[in-house]
Amino acid sequence: MSAATPNKWRTSASLIIISKEANKQQDYNLLMLKRSDPTAIVTNQTVFPGGLLDSEADEDVSWLQYFEEFGVPQEALRRLVLLHENRPAILAPQGTGCYDRFFKRSHIWSREITLRLTALRECFEEVGVLLCRSKNELDFGNIALPKELPDREAWQQRVHNKPSEFLKLCREQKVVPDLWxxxxxxxxxSPSIVRKGHATVFFMTFVDTLPSLLNEPSEVKESLWLTPLEFLKLNQLGEIWFLPPQFYELSRLAGVGSYKSLLDFATKRSSLGTTMFMPLLYACEGSMVSVLPGDDYYLPEPQYVDGIISFPGTADEFRTRSKHLHRFTFGARVENLEMNIPPPNGHLRPLSVSGERQKL
Structure with missing residues (x-):
């Protein structure tokens, strides 16, 4: 192992959109996108909407000025900023000083604000869904309000080609992005061995009715509204393919059957903070095991581990050396997801069967 540069991860945000759906084992669907072939790692790679933070667009101080002009109380923005000692770097205060610097007019630096802007902008760029509030809707509720937009395709291309156009779109439509x-x-x-990795915050939002979609063809091959269990089944059949974060998040949701209970849980849990999951890779005989925070073999500064760690034995032998497990194997797909510790931050436990492939 050798020291790695800890600033090589590209900051991004993704959005898990939950919509009501009756007459199913789970009474909600969520939105996932098949990446277009030129942008996919493998064929039929499936992701949540999202993309890279654009500092010029998403951290533009003009957003603060616009919120104030629009009538958004400063306290409504402050409520989004979590004051926790152990925030991951991607959500830690940017710059120096206290959180109040976010509310000066020099720079937007609170990532709780800027990454929400990233997620909402990317959602509009990729599938044409604009989640926003007009002046008479500033109750800052926990249900998102999709807005029908005239000239949606033209605006989508403008924002896709130049992210700063998202602010112009909001100004012209007299709305603010629904951060709340x-x-x-x-x-x-991404594991530290990935040369151009991503560090991504996942947000969840809820809609009462299914919004209409407009896929951006250079990025999106197909959009799918399905239950978590249905997505996991398609993955198991080889019809879609997930990187570990998507598989893990769907496995968390697989055990939740109710839209209302998930909405209540997500609303309350979001104030408890977030632990960064950066997999550490162990090479065992015949398999690669990824360990996550809380596992006995997880190291305190994974960003500095620039390589795969060798274990002299099989994955089963590796398992017997560990009392606290939070790990999975990753080959053609994620398998053997195991967790026998309490989930951090009051979170959901992934639905899994220890030592076996995920059963649905």
């Missing part, structure tokens, strides 16, 4: 309906859900980072 986005609930902090989780954070994932």
């Amino acid at each position: 309906a986005l609930h902090e859900w989780s954070a994932w980072a």
Whole structure:
């Protein structure tokens, strides 16, 4: 193992959109996208809407000025900022000083604000869904309000080509992005061996009715509204493919059957903070095991582990050396997801069967 540069991760945000759906084992669907072939790692790679933070667009101080002009109380923005000692770097205060610097007019630096803007902008860029509030809707509720937009395709291309156009769109439509309906859900980072990795915050939001979609063809091959269990089944059949964060988050949701209970849980849990999940890779005989925070073999500064750690034995032998397990194997797909510790931050336990492939 050798020291790695801890600033090589590209900051991004993703949005898990939950919509009511009757007459199913789970009474809600969520939105996932098949990446277009030129942008996918493998064919039929399936992700939540989202993308990279654009500092010029998402951290523009003009957003603060616009919120004030629009009538958004400063306290409504402050409520989004979590004051926890152990925030992951992606959500820690940017710059120096206290959180109050966010409310000066020099720079937007609170990532709870800027990454919500990223998630909402990318959602509009990729599938044409604009989640926003007009002046008579500033009750800052926990349900998102999709807005029908004239000239949606033209605006989508403008924002896709130049992210700063998102602010112009909001000004012209006399709306503000619905930051308050986005609930902090989780954070994932690529293993340190990935040369151009991502550090991503996942937000969750809820809609009462299914919004219409407009797929951006250079990024999205197909959009799918399905239950978590249905997505996991398609993955098991090889019809879609997930990186570990998508598989893990769907496995968390697989045991939740009710839209209302998930909404209540996500709303309350979002104030408890987030632990960064950066997998550490162990090479065992015949398999690669990824360990996550809380596992006995997880190291305190994974961002500095620049390589795969060798274990002299099989994955089963590796398991017997560990009392506290939080790990999975990752080959053609994620398998053997195990967790026998309390989930951090009051979160959901993934639905899994120890030592076996995920059963649905």
